[in-house]
Amino acid sequence: MSNHEHQDSKHQPAQRNEMSRRQFLSYTLGGTTAFMVGGAVLPMVRFAVDPLLAKGGGATLVKVIEESKVTEEPQEVKFKVSQVDGWYKSETEKVAWISKDASGKVFALSPVCKHLGCTVFWNTHGRNEYDCPCHDARYSKDGKNITVANSPLDEYEVDIQDGVVYLGGIIPNTRA
């Protein structure tokens, strides 16, 4: 390298790795926007997901009738259940048809017809069956579908404590 070239390189300004004004503005505005959007969206996501994360589980058991009052003839019992749907809490009335089988075991059937969801009633035509008034579906005392519907009536979970019958959630029929 000649002496002249050596002097030129000495006088060149040192290259600094600086951010341009445009980059600075982009980063600042981008960061602020992300912060504001996050602040608005995260609470909404939390609101939507929180009920799913909450510890839930099976339905609460509800006291419905003394076991001694349950007969082999199905009886309609009504009871109230607290429901939590997201943040909304409400009380709903439920209906069950409760009876004992030949061995004395208590069971309870849902009255919701498995055809299109009407409400079934016990023995309205004197046949000792559940009848649906909508399209004439029929079910046996165990809830087995006889005509029209393709599946048996659902059951309620049953628990007996100190001579009292408690009902829980709906389960598929275990008897038919």
Ligand code: FES
């Ligand atoms: S809804 Fe019960 S028969 Fe159709």
